[in-house]
Amino acid sequence: MTAAARPGRPSTDARPGRPSTDARPGRRSTDARLGRRGTGTRPDDAAAVPARFRDLLAAEWLKLVSLRSTRWSFPLILLLVVGISANAALADHRNWPTYSADRREMFALYGPLRDAFPEAGYLFLILVTTTIGAMTIVGEYGSGLIRATFAAVPARRSVVAAKAAVLAGVMLALGTLTAASSFGVSQAILADRDAHWTLGDPGVPRALAATALLAPVCALIGMGLGALLRHTPASVGAALAVLVLLPLVVDSDRIRWVAQVHNALPTTAWLRLIEVYDGTAAGVPPDPFPLTIAGSWLVYAAWSLGAVLIAVIVVHRREP
Amino acid sequence: MVAGPTPRGKLTGRLGPVIVIDNLTKRYGKRTAVRGLTCTVRSGRVTGFLGPNGAGKSTTLRMILGLTTPTAGSATIDGIEFRRLSRGLRHVGALLDAGDVHGGYTAAAHLGALARSNRIPRTRVAQVLREVGLADAARRRVGAFSLGMRQRLGIAAALLGDPPVLLFDEPFNGLDPAGVRWVRELFRRLAGQGRTVFVSSHLMSELEHTVDHLVVIGRGELVADESLAAFSARFGEEAVTVRTPDVAALARVLAAEDATVTVREQVLTVTGLAAERIGELALGHGILLHEVTTRTASLEEAFMRLTADRVEYAAGEVLR
Numbered sequence: 001m002t003a004a005a006r007p008g009r010p011s012t013d014a015r016p017g018r019p020s021t022d023a024r025p026g027r028r029s030t031d032a033r034l035g036r037r038g039t040g041t042r043p044d045d046a047a048a049v050p051a052r053f054r055d056l057l058a059a060e061w062l063k064l065v066s067l068r069s070t071r072w073s074f075p076l077i078l079l080l081v082v083g084i085s086a087n088a089a090l091a092d093h094r095n096w097p098t099y100s101a102d103r104r105e106m107f108a109l110y111g112p113l114r115d116a117f118p119e120a121g122y123l124f125l126i127l128v129t130t131t132i133g134a135m136t137i138v139g140e141y142g143s144g145l146i147r148a149t150f151a152a153v154p155a156r157r158s159v160v161a162a163k164a165a166v167l168a169g170v171m172l173a174l175g176t177l178t179a180a181s182s183f184g185v186s187q188a189i190l191a192d193r194d195a196h197w198t199l200g201d202p203g204v205p206r207a208l209a210a211t212a213l214l215a216p217v218c219a220l221i222g223m224g225l226g227a228l229l230r231h232t233p234a235s236v237g238a239a240l241a242v243l244v245l246l247p248l249v250v251d252s253d254r255i256r257w258v259a260q261v262h263n264a265l266p267t268t269a270w271l272r273l274i275e276v277y278d279g280t281a282a283g284v285p286p287d288p289f290p291l292t293i294a295g296s297w298l299v300y301a302a303w304s305l306g307a308v309l310i311a312v313i314v315v316h317r318r319e320p
Numbered sequence: 321m322v323a324g325p326t327p328r329g330k331l332t333g334r335l336g337p338v339i340v341i342d343n344l345t346k347r348y349g350k351r352t353a354v355r356g357l358t359c360t361v362r363s364g365r366v367t368g369f370l371g372p373n374g375a376g377k378s379t380t381l382r383m384i385l386g387l388t389t390p391t392a393g394s395a396t397i398d399g400i401e402f403r404r405l406s407r408g409l410r411h412v413g414a415l416l417d418a419g420d421v422h423g424g425y426t427a428a429a430h431l432g433a434l435a436r437s438n439r440i441p442r443t444r445v446a447q448v449l450r451e452v453g454l455a456d457a458a459r460r461r462v463g464a465f466s467l468g469m470r471q472r473l474g475i476a477a478a479l480l481g482d483p484p485v486l487l488f489d490e491p492f493n494g495l496d497p498a499g500v501r502w503v504r505e506l507f508r509r510l511a512g513q514g515r516t517v518f519v520s521s522h523l524m525s526e527l528e529h530t531v532d533h534l535v536v537i538g539r540g541e542l543v544a545d546e547s548l549a550a551f552s553a554r555f556g557e558e559a560v561t562v563r564t565p566d567v568a569a570l571a572r573v574l575a576a577e578d579a580t581v582t583v584r585e586q587v588l589t590v591t592g593l594a595a596e597r598i599g600e601l602a603l604g605h606g607i608l609l610h611e612v613t614t615r616t617a618s619l620e621e622a623f624m625r626l627t628a629d630r631v632e633y634a635a636g637e638v639l640r
Contacts, residue, residue: 049407049410049439051407051439055436055437055438056437058436058437059433059434059436059437060433062432062433062436063425063429066424066425066426066429066432067425068424069424139422140422143420143421144417144419144420145421145422145430146420147382147417148416148421148477149434150385150386151385151387151408151409151412152407152408152409152434153406153407153408153437154385154386154402154404154405154406154407154408155405155406155407319388319389320387
């Protein structure tokens with residue numbers, strides 16, 4: 001059934017071009033589906049096209065991949081982070097002949113993972129993923145596009161939820177690719193000295209998963225801060241304070257609450273999850289307030305959920 | 321949007337009030353942007369929304385779209401507040417600010433994401449781009465667009481969902497004469513199809529050849545809400561311009577006939593008397609006439625007079 005006015009059908013309305021209303025309620029009209037134009041759209045059409053969340057997901061996906069900056073920054077991030085871990089592995093590879101038997105024994109306890117996920121590389125990953133996360137919101141507010149978006153989709157909470165889902169998905173893909181490549185490349189280099197680990201080694205799958213998830217967790221935190229502050233540099237600054245500065249500054253072996261704050265930070269959780277050797281065997285005193293593995297996953301989840309919740313609430317309430 | 325099935329062919333329900341603005345008020349601290357605005361914007365005609373800069377036009381349009389929360393009162397479209405809808409484009413198309421786009425997207429990507437979010441088929445994007453004359457610029461980045469092109473893109477976005485209600489905030493800004501003419505014809509056509517078209521402007525000259533009905537506001541308050549014809553009859557009084565070598569004598573004669581005469585630079589402007597009668601009187605008194613021209617006082621002048629005491633920002637000084 002098409003909703004186009006049928007020639008010859010008597011119309012009660014004398015106005016030319018007046019849209020006819022013979023679309024059956026409850027059934028989507030062909031016009032609405034095909035977007036056929038010229039007869040005008042009746043509210044029946046609008047009501048006959050139910051809102052679907054996956055349309056919002058698709059729209060946010062289109063927005064993300066349509067930006068030139070996304071297309072060139074993703075490969076660059078991958079290249080840089082993997083390059084830094086390859087460099088770390090190459091250093092050990094180069095110096096291997098000079099390592100004593102003791103040193104080689106120590107390396108075998110945790111070295112391969114440290115080369116796979118060096119802090120320098122992953123601090124960079126934290127920085128860029130938070131920035132991208134903040135920009136998905138701030139970029140839209142800053143340009144004014146957010147008003148066009150909300151005029152198209154008045155359900156603001158759904159828009160933010162879709163944005164968060166797409167961001168998390170894309171970042172998980174980037175994080176997985178980066179973590180897997182970092183591990184693969186570094187271990188391939190170390191294999192030459194027979195000092196490499198494989199997926200079967202204890203702690204490796206966990207470290208890989210934790211590193212892959214670091215990207216979406218940080219991106220969502222950036223998005224939450226972006227929604228709150230609506231300013232990219234401010235959001236990135238705040239994210240760096242939380243993700244980089246705080247773990248360094250807030251730490252204690254004696255004061256319980258300080259240690260607990262330290263343990264509640266996402267970076268602490270990541271470092272805990274990629275840790276395979278705590279040094280106690282070498283005489284390092286045990287951490288009096290240790291963060292558990294389960295606790296670390298919980299920290300990841302809490303920060304991600306909290307960031308999304310803040311974004312949803314703030315965007316819903318504040319005027320664009 | 322429609323409560324029950326619409327009886328076939330019965331359009332009466334669709335011809336009533338479409339946008340109902342009821343006692344709409346917006347205060348920002350001590351400043352009142354919109355004060356108790358009440359009016360109805362009906363379908364099937366172009367309604368002009370006229371007011372000087374800062375009169376509250378944009379704030380009102382933003383409140384209709386739920387982008388700004390009213391301090392008091394309400395604005396509904398077919399009885400529903402816009403923010404209650406889950407998707408907007410098939411109900412209301414709006415151009416609020418041509419700058420509300422992200423410069424990094426191409427025109428096609430910008431419209432593509434908007435269309436996708438409302439489940440509007442992709443083919444519609446090319447259609448509206450063709451309609452607004454941007455077909456050749458579809459693959460170009462919006463950041464490089466001129467203001468006129470952005471206006472066209474904004475109009476394309478408003479048309480995407482083929483909506484029964486269309487809002488345009490200062491759509492003529494940045495358009496060349498051909499563009500202005502095209503937009504006028506577009507508005508007439510949309511209204512002719514039975515849609516509700518609500519167009520704001522701060523210039524009467526932009527609206528007087530386009531609109532059927534006028535809503536005039538000044539300092540956030542309603543000044544006039546009537547048809548263009550009624551407005552013209554009320555303010556667009558006919559005046560006769562007369563040039564004569566004997567200004568003083570003619571002015572005396574005309575004043576005696578109860579006409580209103582103003583003299584400026586030896587030219588008389590006469591209201592209250594037809595040109596024929598002025599000619600007769602001059603002949604009767606032996607006064608030579610060089611020119612007798614009838615003209616309609618411009619609506620622009622009427623609008624300026626009407627809102628003169630309600631101008632928010634006057635050149636050189638802030639009134640009140």
